[in-house]
């Protein structure tokens with residue numbers, strides 16, 4: 001049994017939130033509720049009291065309850081904002097505390113899970129202010145039960161209606177069985193592309209599917225994920241922060257900024273980084289800078305390449321958290337076991353990586369499973385993953401830090 005604080009805000013979907021509260025109580029949880037003034041326009045305090053057996057808190061300045069904004073927050077194992085209005089999301093992202101809901105959300109202890117289940121008109125949901133607020137909140141560690149698509153109470157269709165009560169209750173129960181330690185992860189994904197001229201690029205075949213699957217797994221498990229992905233690669237699920245790159249130089253700059261600016265517990269470096277950058281393009285004896293104009297299709301250019309440095313080698317030294325764990329990826333094609341071992345060891349050399357995920361392109365049938373092995377720093381296989389989706393859970397197990405205080 002867990003102690004769950006449900007904050008209701010002023011949406012017509014408050015009636016569905018009552019069903020969420022009811023189901024949580026029926027599943028044996030202790031539930032207390034906070035309702036904003038607007039929420040009480042949609043649902044009576046008596047209903048919430050009858051469902052929970054607890055008084056509903058609404059006033060910041062109620063007599064005898066002056067410290068409820070701290071007390072209720074500290075009491076809860078999990079805080080759920082359901083339904084979350086556009087107004088609440090925006091003021092929460094701005095850190096405003098002008099009522100009880102705002103004050104206790106500003107006092108939220110981010111070591112504890114916080115779930116938001118938005119409900120609003122589709123235009124309100126897609127408004128840049130709301131999108132930015134949600135991204136910010138997720139970046140701080142809030143979990144999102146994304147709103148559903150369909151007809152909203154205001155008569156417009158689109159994304160914005162509160163997720164079904166069962167979906168929200170399931171998300172709550174999933175959080176409650178999750179490890180309470182939250183990893184902060186930086187995942188790179190997709191391939192770099194170097195411009196030859198203004199329309200052509202030198203790139204690789206990476207789709208970013210593995211990086212996206214990893215980001216989805218860790219975000220869904222409640223970990224904080226910053227996905228640094230190629231513009232052409234699969235996007236992140238809604239609960240991840242994203243930074244985009246095209247070229248090696250852009251990826252390099254994004255890594256420098258993120259690793260130097262924040263504490264990450266682990267970097268999962270799944271991006272397919274080009275080994276070479278284009279120094280110059282030679283056409284008919286004339287040397288041009290790469291990325292300019294459009295080359296004549298009749299004359300084959302000569303590309304002068306230079307070797308890019310290995311980004312993997314510098315991840316640890318660039319990282320603000322010196323104890324960061326590094327996961328590298330190695331793709332081979334039809335290599336025998338000795339060559340695979342040598343390729344994996346080359347990444348582990350000098351302590352650049354703690355783990356290497358190795359897969360062999362030849363082991364993959366057309367669109368069938370893509371098996372991978374995870375090697376540890378000692379050069380032994382510690383996990384065998386039958387497919388891409390198994391890599392996330394296996395890495396999560398390996399990356400979970402011992403139960404000491406998170407580094408700040």
Ligand SMILES: Cc1cc2nc3c(=O)[nH]c(=O)nc-3n(C[C@H](O)[C@H](O)[C@H](O)COP(=O)(O)O)c2cc1C
Nearest residue numbers: 009010011012036038039085086087088119120121
């Ligand atoms: C009938 C009606 C339905 C509303 N439904 C929603 C809604 O679903 N989502 C939302 O963001 N705002 C909705 N609003 C507007 C909010 O109630 C309003 O922005 C309010 O200030 C929210 O306050 P709160 O976030 O402090 O609860 C609705 C307003 C009315 C009158």
